[in-house]
Amino acid sequence: MDGNGDRVEAIVALRGAGRSAVGRERIRLLEQVIRLGSITKAAQEVGISYKGAWEALNAVNNLLPRPAVAAQAGGRRGGGAVVTEDGLALIAAFHQMEAQLERVAALFSAGGTTLDAPELLRRLGMRTTARNAFRCRVEEIRLGGVNAEIGLRLTDQATLTALITVESLRDLGIGLGQDVTALVTSSFVVLAEGGAEPQATARNRLAGIVSRRTDGPVSSELCLDIGGGKTIAATVTRDSAQSLRLNPGDSAWALFKASHVILAID
Structure with missing residues (x-):
């Protein structure tokens, strides 16, 4: 707002159905990656830690x-990063929407509505507390008496299964071919250690490579690169992390129940 508190600033956030927002801060980070060719340098430029930048870009x-961002190997400092065509399109779409929203904000400032504009804009920028948010496509729906199993395509090689109630399925209007966001708390x-697929009751089993470990x-939080530009984060006890002896570069499995997958729609 301006000094009189009358002007409403337009704040736009592009988000999936799970409300994990791609807002102005993340777009600025992408733009600095374009300019500097390095996540480390981009993080310094926008005033955040490398870990914070890494997590934001993975999200x-x-x-x-x-x-939106791909790593490049090589170089004295381990390589750089490049914003892909999809990342460039995201940046362009963000700025186009931001310009349109500025016009809407002007209406609020002119007193043309009785809505609480700042509160409305804050609500539009809400984010999920779930550490993992994946955009997926519904490939299969298996109905039961009470529950429904939803088969989701995550990447070309990986799928997920979500277990929700039939009532929730109908309320959300989820259908085959629809894009949804799958949320999984870390x-x-x-x-589990890499190698042969674990014999476990968990329906979801994703193979990956440990890309980061923070104790x-x-x-401890460990992130796995599961391919297709996707990562999954897991939070375990420090003792568990030490007993598993998983470090960056090691292969591992991420396991979670179908009932622990929350679905959200646009």
Whole structure:
């Protein structure tokens, strides 16, 4: 707002159905990657940590059909990063929508509505607390008496299964071929060493390579590159992480139940 508190600033966020927003901060980060060719340098430019930048860009990649940012190997500092055609299209779409929203914001500032504009804009920017948000396509629906199993295409090689009630299926209007966002809390993800597929009751089993491990006093967070530009995060106890002996570069499995997948639609 301006000094009189009368002007409403337009704030736009592109998001999947799970409300994991791609807002101005993440778009600015993408633009700095274009300019500098490095996630480390881009993070410094926008004033965030490398870890924060890495997580933000992975969140963007997980919500798009194809990655917005791709790593480049080589170089004295381990290579750089490049924004893909999909990333460039995302940036362009964001700025187009931001310009349109500025016009809408002007109406609020002119007093043409009784809506609480700042509160409305804050609500539009709400984000999910689920660590993992994946854009998927519905490939199969299996109806039961109470529950429905939803088969989801995550990448060319990977699928997910979600278990929801038939009532929820109908309320959301989910159908074959529809795009949805699958949300999985990181604490629901169980890790197993790589190799042969684990014999487990969990319906969802994603093979990947550990791309990052962050240890805290009590818990550890590990991120797995599962291919197709997608990553999944798991939060486990520090003791569990040490007993698994999983470090960046190691192969691993991410396991979670179908009932732990939450679906959201546009």
